[in-house]
Amino acid sequence: MAGMNMFLSGNEAVAAAVRLARPQVIAAYPITPQTTVIERLAEMVEDGSLASEYLHVESEHSALSACIGASAVGARTFTASSSQGLLYMAECMHYASGGRFPIVMMNANRSVALPWNIYGDQRDSLSLLDSGWIQAYAEDAQEAFDMLIQAFAVAEHPLVLTPAMVNLDGFALTHTYELVNVPDPSDVDAFLPRFTTANRMDPEHPVSLGFTAGPQHNQAFKQLQHLAMLASGQVIREAEERFGQRFGRSYPGLVETYRCEDAERVIVTLGSVAGTVRPVVDRLRSTGERVGLLRIRYMRPFPDGELRAALAGATSVGVLEKDISFGYEGTVFTNVNSAFARSGASPRNLLNFIGGLGGKDITPTDIENLFARLAAPEGLETVTFI
Secondary structure, three states, rough: OOOOOEEEEEHHHHHHHHHOOOOOOEEEEOOOOOOHHHHHHHHHHOOOOOEEEEEEEEOHHHHHHHHHHHHOOOOOEEEEEEEHHHOOOOHHHHHHHHHHOOOOOEEEEEOOOOOOOOOOOHHHHHHOHHHHOOEEEOHHHHHHHHHHHHHHHHOOOOOOOOOOOEEOOOOOOOOOOOEEEOOOHHHHHHHHOOOOOOOOOOOOOOOOOOOOOOOOHHHHHHHHHHHHHHHHHHHHHHHHHHHHHHHHHOOOOOOEEEEEOOOOOEEOOOOOOOOHHHHHHHHOOOOOOOOEEEEEEEEOHHHHHEEEEHOOOOOOEEEEOOOOOOEEEEEHHHHHHHHHHHHHOOHHHOEEEEEOHOOOOOOOHHHHHHHHHHOOOOOOEEEHHH
């Protein structure tokens, strides 16, 4: 395999990937547990290993605003955030997606206040599913590295031109060290050529960007955004195939399945907790229990077709997520349930398990208990906190 293996945290893996993607503008503001990303990038710009304009801004709102301006003149741009910082960016996120500016962002998933908490759950990013950004969720540092490079290729594709957010679980992934294969820069350059787009300010070919559209035309622009997001699903698959051919690491598309072929009970989840579920599946399989795991890799575009196909034979499905839409259910569960409802072929039992809020541990014993509950769900609430 080309390149070299390096011992990196999830944050450092992201920074290494950004360096190889060669963004022309980086604007970011520090916030735990994302800060290491922008510290490493600042060091790279300072030592000359990354030729980029690094903007020191006064807030997350300013960071994304600066990226929008840079993208509007055709520059490849990157930023990073987390938790309250991501929420502070929310206004600008809609500007970025509506303007079709393919900014790439890393988000370190972290709980939002109150109570104040710096540990990881996914309420920050999942609350922004409707912002028009592609949303990917990595399980480990290698996948985070590869997703980051692929995110630029997907976001900048002419059929997509949509900003992308790569999510890493705070601390569980951002600060955990593991071996990461870092490819040669020339190979990344071949996979990810220089960004060019007609959707930019150009004195030689003037266009209007960031304009107003009234009731007669506004919806048409939103429909185009929706179609671009739908198109991104196929572009993601194509980018992963090209990536696998060049770097030897293949990915399964919008979802990953594990021992689901004949599974009766399946846990659906996203992010690093899948690494806790997988060995439990193996252990229960060794005792004859037909269980499986489905990991959602992309929440937007949502993989409804892949999810239904993978779970067609399951009688009980549990959605385990680090999120709650207060007063109803988990946001991931809402999306999964909708996918089944559209097909008219829901599993007999479909339950929602909420855990990990504010960094609360989800243990292998917890996972075993969830599979047991799926075997005998009578009397259980649809939403169960673990």
